[in-house]
Amino acid sequence: MHAVLFLSLPCLLAQVVSADVTVYGFFGQTTINPGAEASGTASAEASTTSFVTTPGPPHYTELAAYNNIYMLPPPIPSPPPATQFSIGVATSASLMNGLSIPQRGSFFGFSIEMSVANQLIGKNSTTLFVPFLNLMNIVAERAGAVHIRVGGNTQETAYMVDSLPNGEFLEKDHEDASNPTSTPIIAFTDDLLYMLANVSALINAKWYLGIPFNDTTNFRLQIAEHGEAILGDNLLGFQAANEPDLYAAHYHRPMSYGPYDFFGEYALLTQAYQADSNVPIKGNLIAPSVSGTWTPEQVWDTGFVEAYTQYLTALAVERYPSDNCAVIYPNPQNPPKDPLQMLPQYLTHNAGLNMATQYRNSTLLAQGWGKPFLMFETNTASCGGFPGISDTFTSTLWGVDYALQLANSNFTGALFHFGGQNVSYNPFTAVPTNESAFHEWTVGPIFYSSIFVAEAMGKTNTTQIIDMFPNNGNDQTPAYAIYENGNFARMALINFMTDPSGANDYTATIFVGGSGWNEPNGVPASVKVKYLLAPSTSEKDNITWAGQTLGGRYEVDGIWKGQESIQTIQCDQTQNMCQVKVPAPGAALVFFSDAAQQAVDPSTTQTFPTTVLTKTANTVSIDPSVLATSNGQSGKSRVNLGGTSQGGANSAVRTTGVVPGVAALSCLLTGVFAILMRFR
Ligand SMILES: *[C@@H]1O[C@H](CO)[C@@H](O)[C@H](O)[C@H]1NC(C)=O
Ligand SMILES: *[C@@H]1O[C@H](CO)[C@@H](O)[C@H](O)[C@H]1NC(C)=O
Ligand SMILES: *[C@@H]1O[C@H](CO)[C@@H](O)[C@H](O)[C@H]1NC(C)=O
Ligand SMILES: *[C@@H]1O[C@H](CO)[C@@H](O)[C@H](O)[C@H]1NC(C)=O
Ligand SMILES: *[C@@H]1O[C@H](CO)[C@@H](O)[C@H](O)[C@H]1NC(C)=O
Ligand SMILES: *[C@@H]1O[C@H](CO)[C@@H](O)[C@H](O)[C@H]1NC(C)=O
Ligand SMILES: *[C@@H]1O[C@H](CO)[C@@H](O)[C@H](O)[C@H]1NC(C)=O
Numbered sequence: 001m002h003a004v005l006f007l008s009l010p011c012l013l014a015q016v017v018s019a020d021v022t023v024y025g026f027f028g029q030t031t032i033n034p035g036a037e038a039s040g041t042a043s044a045e046a047s048t049t050s051f052v053t054t055p056g057p058p059h060y061t062e063l064a065a066y067n068n069i070y071m072l073p074p075p076i077p078s079p080p081p082a083t084q085f086s087i088g089v090a091t092s093a094s095l096m097n098g099l100s101i102p103q104r105g106s107f108f109g110f111s112i113e114m115s116v117a118n119q120l121i122g123k124n125s126t127t128l129f130v131p132f133l134n135l136m137n138i139v140a141e142r143a144g145a146v147h148i149r150v151g152g153n154t155q156e157t158a159y160m161v162d163s164l165p166n167g168e169f170l171e172k173d174h175e176d177a178s179n180p181t182s183t184p185i186i187a188f189t190d191d192l193l194y195m196l197a198n199v200s201a202l203i204n205a206k207w208y209l210g211i212p213f214n215d216t217t218n219f220r221l222q223i224a225e226h227g228e229a230i231l232g233d234n235l236l237g238f239q240a241a242n243e244p245d246l247y248a249a250h251y252h253r254p255m256s257y258g259p260y261d262f263f264g265e266y267a268l269l270t271q272a273y274q275a276d277s278n279v280p281i282k283g284n285l286i287a288p289s290v291s292g293t294w295t296p297e298q299v300w301d302t303g304f305v306e307a308y309t310q311y312l313t314a315l316a317v318e319r320y321p322s323d324n325c326a327v328i329y330p331n332p333q334n335p336p337k338d339p340l341q342m343l344p345q346y347l348t349h350n351a352g353l354n355m356a357t358q359y360r361n362s363t364l365l366a367q368g369w370g371k372p373f374l375m376f377e378t379n380t381a382s383c384g385g386f387p388g389i390s391d392t393f394t395s396t397l398w399g400v401d402y403a404l405q406l407a408n409s410n411f412t413g414a415l416f417h418f419g420g421q422n423v424s425y426n427p428f429t430a431v432p433t434n435e436s437a438f439h440e441w442t443v444g445p446i447f448y449s450s451i452f453v454a455e456a457m458g459k460t461n462t463t464q465i466i467d468m469f470p471n472n473g474n475d476q477t478p479a480y481a482i483y484e485n486g487n488f489a490r491m492a493l494i495n496f497m498t499d500p501s502g503a504n505d506y507t508a509t510i511f512v513g514g515s516g517w518n519e520p521n522g523v524p525a526s527v528k529v530k531y532l533l534a535p536s537t538s539e540k541d542n543i544t545w546a547g548q549t550l551g552g553r554y555e556v557d558g559i560w561k562g563q564e565s566i567q568t569i570q571c572d573q574t575q576n577m578c579q580v581k582v583p584a585p586g587a588a589l590v591f592f593s594d595a596a597q598q599a600v601d602p603s604t605t606q607t608f609p610t611t612v613l614t615k616t617a618n619t620v621s622i623d624p625s626v627l628a629t630s631n632g633q634s635g636k637s638r639v640n641l642g643g644t645s646q647g648g649a650n651s652a653v654r655t656t657g658v659v660p661g662v663a664a665l666s667c668l669l670t671g672v673f674a675i676l677m678r679f680r
């Protein structure tokens, strides 16, 4: 439902005030009346309540992952961008200057804070959460594999124990009193690693882990010893040192701690790693994971890569474009940021571009060194993101453009971070334990970015991408050309504007090959298009990919709902052009080559049913061994669950996501801990 923007009327205001929904307008104090008919440019969504506020830090009482904050999308720029423009590309990659290095489908991966692994992945190695498997499999099936890091600030002081009470694999100990971020200290057992291995036995998930770096006189390498042994080929590498450039600020090192001190400590780590005969593989480290307080150049200048190259499987940085830390840690030097002011900064091509260009020296150097270069942890804003930005279609479009820009800039992967229940930016959020009887999981809008990017990259490992800067480089209408096996295969187009009237939908006329390139005309008779859509950039629930949705808040079991719809657009081969419309807002993925079009033929998505496994419909925990024997086919089922997958219309079988009986309190505490861990 579209709401109308009214002048603010004090009496109306008094009527509609409720504690739940906060709407930010661009015109100061604003009243949104969702009961009224849509008109004009207002398009904030407010499904149940309406509300009023003045600009400033938002107030809401529910957990951040479910907040009801809506902001009006920015107005259409004046003058507006042209709505008709052309883009010309060569058929052959060899004629295109500046294409990226070859990229993999798994480019867009995920980063799960270690302390929430038991909230998101599973209760233990024999009880995995089905929505997690289904959601990650959506990416893995499109990308060939899904890359997931389990780590973060909590990895630094984590320690391994033989067992924990009640068969748990993770225990949050006392807080690290020395740490202003109140990071919990985590004890874990190797059942964490078995759990990851068991996930990988069901879906093609590969893992990054982290080696604790808090104590350089006594490196705890158990996670590497057990990780190599248990995960084998499903292990991608070990980050060692998470954001060392913040160690001083977090009082983990003296204030004078600098890149050369870090270089010295890395010598100690690599000596311990080399000497540990229980770690068979010696080249699996990832560093330096600096987060913007030091530039990567400051680390390269120490000779870091040259000195440790034999130990390094990849280089990495971490970065968030902004932070929402003041809400958690009041600090006069970092006053609260107004999400209303921040919003337009996410709805522009410059967002990703400004970030990526800072690392282009490094991605070039990494190519010379022969190392992958990862954005190891990122999202819309640290300390949980911004309500109304991180949890709306704004972040979907931002995430698509940002990830494609990182690929264009020769990063080799980017991992989007998950916190707990009390953050806005999660790709998805497990149901709060106290609500598991009647709710399901919640998908964050950025998860749809990962699906788009997985399909944009494809599975061949040969994908090269280039930013086309169409429409005279207008920042509202970016496009990327995508080559596969040396030939033009796909184009990704984005429209950041919101205009329900349709007046700011744009039409891109795409020319492929032809005489200008000394090539034959390259346009096929028709192209296939998949759209990523929502009614407005402020939308939280109704986001669709090729016509299907995973469901609104509390509705997600990891199975698509609705009918898949892939558009076929006829091209004009005489004029060598295809015209593709991109709604405001929206993103389109256009499949040109035969192979690219075949790749989008609908196939039955493999999903993990739960009803066969338990008598209680509300329980979705799953025993992998039972699953494996009950269904055959590597434990994956092709059964439609109660008609909720493609083409089905029935309401979802309850697949609520957390094992009953876990104390609600522990879930709550997890949420608290998770948000406390991000700090810049
Ligand atoms: C569950 O806990 C959250 C966080 O405290 C709270 O906002 C929510 O209202 C609770 N739900 C129920 C049904 O009690
Ligand atoms: C590092 O972390 C371990 C495990 O939490 C803890 O026992 C140890 O005291 C810490 N060492 C330093 C130097 O902070
Ligand atoms: C995992 O948790 C389930 C449910 O609490 C329990 O039955 C099972 O024994 C646990 N498995 C392990 C390996 O601890
Ligand atoms: C799953 O985890 C259990 C440990 O609880 C282990 O015995 C089993 O081998 C694991 N299965 C796979 C496929 O890794
Ligand atoms: C990249 O390298 C150039 C040339 O060495 C230098 O001028 C520039 O400052 C570097 N960029 C960054 C972001 O450090
Ligand atoms: C990415 O790397 C390729 C190959 O080295 C290079 O041609 C291209 O200019 C790079 N792109 C950017 C944006 O740095
Ligand atoms: C792509 O790379 C991954 C990782 O190296 C590999 O497992 C996969 O088989 C490759 N895919 C193709 C089509 O070569």
Ligand SMILES: *[C@@H]1O[C@H](CO)[C@@H](O)[C@H](O)[C@H]1NC(C)=O
Pocket: 001, 533, 534, 535, 542, 544
């Ligand atoms: C969801 O959004 C689409 C446009 O993206 C619109 O066509 C559809 O009517 C919306 N559905 C609901 C239930 O609001």
Ligand SMILES: *[C@@H]1O[C@H](CO)[C@@H](O)[C@H](O)[C@H]1NC(C)=O
Pocket: 063, 064, 327, 328, 422, 668, 671, 672, 675
């Ligand atoms: C969620 O975070 C906010 C601060 O951002 C805090 O005020 C609130 O108490 C937290 N809620 C829970 C249940 O942790």
